């Protein structure tokens with residue numbers, strides 16, 4: 001029996017993601033924040049959909065991921081889950097929903113799981129949130145870790161530049177990754193770290209390592225969907241590959257619509273009742 005919704009499609013589970021790592025099949029992951037986009041991404045074969053707190057940036061227009069609330073994350077997650085038949089859906093625990101203590105972390109996770117129907121949560125950090133991760137896992141919820149550039153700590157870092165270039169930070173990241181695996185996380189996202197370091201982590205750990213700006217030698221890749229579709233023109237870090245120029249396509253479509261309305265070319269009699 002499937003633990004996800006009844007469907008004729010073979011759904012993705014944490015076991016399948018683990019099997020993918022073991023047989024060397026790369027894992028594809030993208031962010032999603034709404035029903036329509038989730039429907040397209042799921043049907044196109046994306047393995048994991050992340051309801052990322054990057055919704056704070058790309059959906060709400062905030063400069064950082066800090067302002068988005070737990071209620072807002074749950075709203076996005078509910079919309080995504082309704083559009084999914086096959087993908088594994090992971091939801092970010094937003095800033096302020098888990099840092100207080102492990103009870104708060106568990107309470108926030110239970111709200112996400114109960115109210116959205118998602119399949120797991122992602123949480124930023126290593127040893128410092130060990131208790132929270134243990135508590136969430138003990139409730140039977142799959143946890144994805146997130147190390148390297150963790151955007152919720154942007155005011156500590158000061159910039160969005162590459163993390164763990166220095167030996168001490170690289171060593172801490174290796175130890176944190178090992179700890180997350182020992183605690184029972186099913187996967188880890190490594191964001192914006194040197195490719196060689198990511199390779200070392202992926203080779204030494206048994207669980208899947210998903211990279212964003214972490215090079216090609218990891219077990220899978222994640223991108224923010226608005227960035228890879230070229231909706232967002234300004235953001236162009238080296239690691240980003242644009243697979244479409246939707247900004248131009250959408251702008252031209254809307255300009256054509258405006259022109260047709262102004263010129264009385266839309267609607268025609270055929271488009272009327």
Ligand code: KIV
Nearest residue numbers: 031052053054189222
């Ligand atoms: O919120 C997000 O989009 C993320 C990805 C960058 C991994 O955490």
